[in-house]
Amino acid sequence: MSAVRGPGRRRGARHAASRAARRRHAGQALVVALGLLLAGGAMLHAMYSAGRVAAAKQRLVDTADAAAWSAALWRARVLNYHAYSNRAILANEVAIAQSVTLLSWSKYFERLARNAATVGTVIPPARLVLEGVADAATLARESAERAAALEIAARGAERVGYRAILQASQEILHLSTQGFGASMVAAEVARANDPSFFAWVLPDPSGAWLELTHRADSDAERRRFADLVLASLDPFTAGPRSADVGLPVPCLGLPVLRKRGATMLSQDLERWEAVDTLSVHVNRPRRLRCRDGEALPLGWGAAEAGTALGAVVGTERGVADNPDANALAGTTISSFRAYSGIARVRELDYGRLADPRFPSPVLAVLARQPGAAVATSMSRGLAAGRMLPPDAFAGGAAPHLWALSAAQVYFRRPADAPARIEYASLFNPYWQVRLAPPTAAHRATALGYVR
Incomplete structure (x- = not known):
């Protein structure tokens, strides 16, 4: 009987011991599970915050790039405006020269028509023609004189003329590209990306932008612009409006008609003068030489714009x-005092540029975002307990995120233009913009703000 009951008791004892051991170890597994859950939550908390911070930094960097590019683009567009307005000022000068030219020629033709009887003694058939158009010539001269007065006053008046308005607009727009104006562009772009973003243009210790352009008012610079104006005149205006009519037989006393005319710019660049004349010349032998002499003036006319001299002083052409x-x-001579001389346009300051052929000033923008605006777990109240450590943006530990970017203004012909190199100038609107690395000076300036 005892032999049968012994093994059963032993098995029961073992089962009881096993159940007791399982009960003792069950609490330890719960602790491990809770620890793993806590570690996973902390890791998720850290990964969420790190991801949000990385995303915020990338958005801020992209915004800084956009702000720098936009501010530099504004500068490039202002330079292109200078180019267009310089061309308009050049065309304005040409129009004034054309006005005095047309008036001079109309006065010449009117006088020639009024002198029909005198002309008829030299060219008899011309008398009837000139007498028939005399009244029309007078009407044309009066119309040309009124038009020239209005044209020159509207274009050349010192303060309210078309040219003065263009020059003033150049100065106003140039001021808008300085630090404050460019910073407004950068800040507007930053706010458009995120209302919590702010950006501004850093001051440039090198002064590259301030030294890029200036008002070209020296004599040499005005002369260079005057040469452009003279080269742009049409053939009739530039002259010479000259012709000789007569037999090519020297020293026989035969009359020769000499038509002379030209439009000239004074040496001081303050006065346009146009003159047209027609005279009878006679070649006669004098002291064993054949000499040409003016015998009879038939037609004449002149006009001036600028400094009034009341006389024809030009001797060119x-x-x-x-x-x-x-x-x-x-x-x-008809005088128009509203004209104030060859314009002083805005041009590159070649003497102060490190690279006069291809200047490329760099603009730097510093952008920031308040740390409280970064959507971390702490800032969103997702980890308000005591078990998880605070992230870098909790309690104002990191007040701002920062990003530095830069862009460069440069001159280059369009890709579809003829393949040739063209040096930078403010007469062709080929100024463009591209992103560029910030200079060492910009980085040093940015560190002063971040600290």
Whole structure:
């Protein structure tokens, strides 16, 4: 009986011991599970905050790039505006020269028509023609004189003329590209990306932008612009408006008609002068030489814009060949004092540029975002307990995120333009913009703000 019951008791004892051991170890597994859950939560908390911070930093960097590019683009567009307005000012100068030219020629033709009887003694068939158009010539001269007065006053008046308005607009727009104006562009772009973003243009210790352009008012610079104006004149305006009519037989006393005319810019660049004359010349032998002499003025006319001299003083392009006719033209010269001389345009300051051929100033923008605006777990109240450590943006530990970016303004012909190199100037609107690395000076300046 005892032999049968012994093994059963032993098995029961073992089962009881096993159940007791399982009960003792069950509490330990719960602790491990809770620890793993806590570690996972902390890791998730850290990963969420780190991811949000990384995303915020990337957005801020992209915004800084956009702000720098936009501020530099504004500068490039202002430079292109300078190019267009310089061309407009050049065309304005050409229009003034054309006005005095047309008036001079119309006065010349009116005088020639009024002198029909005198002309008829030299060219008999011309008398009837000139007498028939005399009244029309007077009407044309009066119309040209009124038009020239209005044209020159509207274009050349010192303070309210078309040219003065263009020059003033250049100065206003140039001021808008300085630190404050460019910073407004950068800040607007930053706010458009995120209302919590703020950006501004850093001051440039090198002064590259301030030294890029200036008002070209020296004599040499004005002369260079005047050469451009003279090269842009049409052939009729530039002259010479000259012709010789007569037999090519020297020293026989035969009459020769000499038509002379030109439009000239004074040496001081303050006055346009146009003159047209026609005179009869006679070649006669004098002291074993054949000499040409003005015998009879037939037509003359002159006009001036700028400093009023009341006389024809230019001698270029053969206009001095008819001195008597020139003197008569000077007595009736039409003067327009509204013109104030060759314009002073905005141009590159080549003497101060490190690279006069291809200047490329760099603009740097510093952007920031308040740390409280970064959507971490702490800032969103997702980890308000005591078990998880605070992230870097809890309690104002990191007040701002920062990003530094830079862009460069440069001059380059469009890709579809003829393949040739063109140096930078403010007469062709080829200024563009690209992102560029910040300079060492910009980085040092940015560190001063971040600290």
